[in-house]
Amino acid sequence: MHPAPSIIAFTTLSGLGLGLLFWLGIDPTPPTGWVGAVFFAIGFALAGGGLMLSTFHLGRPERAIRAFSQWRTSWLSREAWTALAALSVMVLHAALVVLFGFSLSLLGWLGAALCLATVFTTSMIYAQLRTVPRWHHWSTPLLFLTLSLAGGALLSGRVSVAMVLLAITGAVQLWSWRDGDERLARSGSDMASATGLGGIGTVRAFEPPHTGTNYLMREMVHVVGRKHAQKLRVIAMGLMVVLPVVLLALPFGHAWAGLAVLSHVAGVIVARWLFFAEAEHVVGFYYGKR
Amino acid sequence: MTSLPASTERKLGLVIDLDTCVGCHACVVSCKGWNTENYGAPLSDQDPYGADPTGTFLNRVHSYEVQPETGPAQLFHFPKSCLHCEDAPCVTVCPTGASYKRAEDGIVLVNESACIGCGLCAWACPYGARELDAAEGVMKKCTLCVDRIYNDNLPEEDRLPACVRTCPAGARHFGDLGDPDSDVSRLVVERGGFDLMPEQGTKPVNKYLPPRPKDGWEGQVDVLAPFLAPVAEEPKGFLGWLDRALGALPGGDRP
Ligand code: SF4
Numbered sequence: 161m162h163p164a165p166s167i168i169a170f171t172t173l174s175g176l177g178l179g180l181l182f183w184l185g186i187d188p189t190p191p192t193g194w195v196g197a198v199f200f201a202i203g204f205a206l207a208g209g210g211l212m213l214s215t216f217h218l219g220r221p222e223r224a225i226r227a228f229s230q231w232r233t234s235w236l237s238r239e240a241w242t243a244l245a246a247l248s249v250m251v252l253h254a255a256l257v258v259l260f261g262f263s264l265s266l267l268g269w270l271g272a273a274l275c276l277a278t279v280f281t282t283s284m285i286y287a288q289l290r291t292v293p294r295w296h297h298w299s300t301p302l303l304f305l306t307l308s309l310a311g312g313a314l315l316s317g318r319v320s321v322a323m324v325l326l327a328i329t330g331a332v333q334l335w336s337w338r339d340g341d342e343r344l345a346r347s348g349s350d351m352a353s354a355t356g357l358g359g360i361g362t363v364r365a366f367e368p369p370h371t372g373t374n375y376l377m378r379e380m381v382h383v384v385g386r387k388h389a390q391k392l393r394v395i396a397m398g399l400m401v402v403l404p405v406v407l408l409a410l411p412f413g414h415a416w417a418g419l420a421v422l423s424h425v426a427g428v429i430v431a432r433w434l435f436f437a438e439a440e441h442v443v444g445f446y447y448g449k450r
Numbered sequence: 451m452t453s454l455p456a457s458t459e460r461k462l463g464l465v466i467d468l469d470t471c472v473g474c475h476a477c478v479v480s481c482k483g484w485n486t487e488n489y490g491a492p493l494s495d496q497d498p499y500g501a502d503p504t505g506t507f508l509n510r511v512h513s514y515e516v517q518p519e520t521g522p523a524q525l526f527h528f529p530k531s532c533l534h535c536e537d538a539p540c541v542t543v544c545p546t547g548a549s550y551k552r553a554e555d556g557i558v559l560v561n562e563s564a565c566i567g568c569g570l571c572a573w574a575c576p577y578g579a580r581e582l583d584a585a586e587g588v589m590k591k592c593t594l595c596v597d598r599i600y601n602d603n604l605p606e607e608d609r610l611p612a613c614v615r616t617c618p619a620g621a622r623h624f625g626d627l628g629d630p631d632s633d634v635s636r637l638v639v640e641r642g643g644f645d646l647m648p649e650q651g652t653k654p655v656n657k658y659l660p661p662r663p664k665d666g667w668e669g670q671v672d673v674l675a676p677f678l679a680p681v682a683e684e685p686k687g688f689l690g691w692l693d694r695a696l697g698a699l700p701g702g703d704r705p
């Protein structure tokens with residue numbers, strides 16, 4: 161699949177921001193006053209900014225409001241609702257905490273739950289697609305959720321929680337890379353099933369339907385850059401999990417936290433790029449590609 | 451509304467004969483022509499006369515080479531457009547309700563004035579039947595020529611999808627696949643029509659007819675064959691002398 165920068169930025173930033181808001185929501189003694197304002201502002205900037213970015217890849221962004229209409233069937237529509245609800249509740253919670261130093265824990269927990277629900281709905285947009293076997297798996301929501309929780313813990317300065325969650329995220333990511341490599345083969349789709357000609361012999365793409373490229377090839381048969389996948393996996397894991405954990409484990413972990421956050425974000429961006437670039441869409445079989 | 455209808459009164463669709471298609475792309479051209487001038491936004495091209503032309507098409511013809519275990523490779527032309535699936539994943543993913551499946555005839559359509567161009571439906575389709583138009587920013591797909599098949603202004607013989615009407619080989623058939631007695635349904639039964647990627651669970655309405663087995667010449671003896679056998683393997687008499695004499699000359703082509 162095409163790793164569109166707007167979608168990578170959107171899922172990375174909103175995941176982090178929602179994770180941060182989650183921890184602020186369940187905190188029994190959230191930071192108040194100016195400190196609180198800064199924490200909440202970062203959370204809203206990341207989550208809201210990310211969601212704004214997601215409209216950049218629309219062909220008709222001026223109609224984006226229509227995406228709220230089909231929550232009964234569409235995960236994308238559900239994402240729009242949960243995002244709106246999460247941000248609204250958290251704004252209310254933040255206002256009470258920052259302005260009045262008063263934390264209504266029920267409101268915070270509700271906002272936190274909605275934040276996680278938003279991350280979940282985002283992940284389900286990908287996980288629901290049977291056409292992309294690498295994504296069509298319960299590990300996709302698990303990965304998005306653990307990543308968001310770990311990143312949020314890191315951003316909110318919960319050093320020991322962050323270390324544990326980062327390690328869990330790393331394990332989930334490693335396993336989904338390994339297992340993901342086999343999902344296309346397990347899906348049962350191949351050139352024989354795509355063309356129905358497999359009963360005659362071995363099918364090979366002879367001539368494509370067009371001389372140039374097209375929307376389908378650009379969007380779904382993105383194969384460039386996959387050859388560096390192994391190296392990028394190592395880089396992603398190093399930046400996203402290993403380096404932040406090492407930095408936090410150093411004496412005066414707090415002093416290094418800023419660096420750990422930067423490293424983590426960079427790692428998540430690389431991992432998210434791979435999430436798209438490595439995902440094979442079954443339509444590739446019609447072009448003799450994967 | 452992006453909920454799928456529980457069932458549709460009719461299941462209009464195409465039956466495509468892989469045995470007959472000659473790969474001329476006439477259906478591609480007639481589809482592009484009709485659908486550029488009619489239903490919804492035109493099918494745009496980008497850089498059409500330049501070095502890197504691309505464009506939106508609702509129907510494309512692939513070609514595949516199939517190598518059987520023995521014998522020569524076989525070549526098939528493979529037209530592909532929306533299969534108007536009964537369990538259309540492209541419809542349920544749509545956040546705006548722009549994509550829908552009609553309860554009366556099963557045609558899957560896009561309401562272009564509600565489409566936000568998110569492209570999710572194209573991701574959900576296993577067959578690559580949906581293309582986002584780069585000029586208009588909305589999703590385009592085969593309409594089964596909904597503006598021809600019910601069009602009283604057209605002569606009756608033209609009330610067919612443009613691709614079916616134009617196919618010079620008769621490789622494309624249109625009809626109600628929900629009616630077991632329709633011509634298309636009988637054709638599917640007779641010829642063993644099949645679904646593309648059935649494992650994707652989309653339940654396509656369109657069916658493909660498999661290529662008929664190819665003729666082979668091995669083991670076939672014509673009753674007249676004995677009369678055509680060479681009378682003499684080596685020329686004798688005058689011809690034999692001429693053959694040897696010419697062959698002996700320098701520059702001759704015999705070893
Ligand atoms: S072929 Fe693709 S676009 Fe057409 S109904 Fe099926 S899933 Fe939808």
Ligand code: SF4
Pocket residue numbers: 543544545546547548549560564565566567568569570571572588589
């Ligand atoms: S591109 Fe248009 S039709 Fe397709 S899912 Fe998005 S809004 Fe619906």
